[in-house]
Amino acid sequence: MIHIVDYGLGNIGAFLTLYKRQDIPAVAVSSAEELAKADHILLPGVGSFDHAMRLLNASGMRETLDHLVKDRKVPVLGICVGMQILGDSSDEGQDAGLGWIPGRIRDLGGRSPAHQGLPLPHMGWNDVTPTRPLPLLSGVADPRYYFLHSFYFDNSDPADSAATANYGDDFTCIVNRGNVWGVQFHPEKSHSFGVALLKNFAEL
Numbered sequence: 001m002i003h004i005v006d007y008g009l010g011n012i013g014a015f016l017t018l019y020k021r022q023d024i025p026a027v028a029v030s031s032a033e034e035l036a037k038a039d040h041i042l043l044p045g046v047g048s049f050d051h052a053m054r055l056l057n058a059s060g061m062r063e064t065l066d067h068l069v070k071d072r073k074v075p076v077l078g079i080c081v082g083m084q085i086l087g088d089s090s091d092e093g094q095d096a097g098l099g100w101i102p103g104r105i106r107d108l109g110g111r112s113p114a115h116q117g118l119p120l121p122h123m124g125w126n127d128v129t130p131t132r133p134l135p136l137l138s139g140v141a142d143p144r145y146y147f148l149h150s151f152y153f154d155n156s157d158p159a160d161s162a163a164t165a166n167y168g169d170d171f172t173c174i175v176n177r178g179n180v181w182g183v184q185f186h187p188e189k190s191h192s193f194g195v196a197l198l199k200n201f202a203e204l
Contacts, residue, residue, distance in 0.1 A: 002026035003038035007059040010044025014188040032064040045081030050093030083182030102156035121150040145185035
C-alpha cells in the first residue's frame with residue numbers, strides 16, 4: 001500500500017490515478033494515525049521550500065514521518081519540492097528541512113557560468129543519467145522525465161547523488177540514502193517513464 005502524504009501540496013489525484021491503473025493500492029493520508037500504517041510513503045510537493053515545510057510541520061504528521069523513515073526505515077519517495085525538503089536547508093528560504101539526506105537546496109541559475117542566460121524555471125523533458133544501478137529505474141531504457149524547477153539538490157555527500165540531468169551542466173536529479181529517495185522531476189507528468197518509476201518504487 002502506497003501512502004501519499006496529503007499536507008496541502010502536490011498533485012495527489014494524479015498519483016492515485018496512476019497507481020490505480022497499475023492495480024497498486026494507494027491512499028492519500030492527512031493524519032498521523034493514517035500515516036502510521038504506511039509501508040511505502042510518497043511525499044509530493046510544489047511551490048516554495050519554506051511553504052512546504054510549514055505546511056508539513058503544521059499537519060501533525062511530522063513526528064510520525066520521522067519515526068517511520070528514520071527508525072522503521074520505511075521507503076519514502078520525495079517528488080519535486082518533496083525531494084528538496086529531504087535536505088537540510090534551502091537558498092530559497094530560512095526554514096530547516098527534514099534533514100534525511102544531508103545537503104542544501106541551491107539556486108539553479110547561480111550554479112555555474114554555464115547557467116548564465118538560460119531560462120528559469122528549467123521546464124520540459126530531459127535525459128536522466130544514473131550514477132549507479134538504481135532499482136527506481138529498473139527496466140527503464142533511455143530514461144527521460146519532465147522537469148519544472150529553479151532549484152536543485154546540492155548533496156553534502158556525493159554518494160547520495162544517484163542520477164543527474166543536464167541544464168547548462170550536470171545537476172543532481174535523483175537522490176538516495178538508504179530507504180530515502182527523491183526525484184526533482186515529475187513522474188506523474190512523464191508518461192511511461194514515470195509509470196515505470198512509480199511502479200518500481202512500490203516494489204522496493
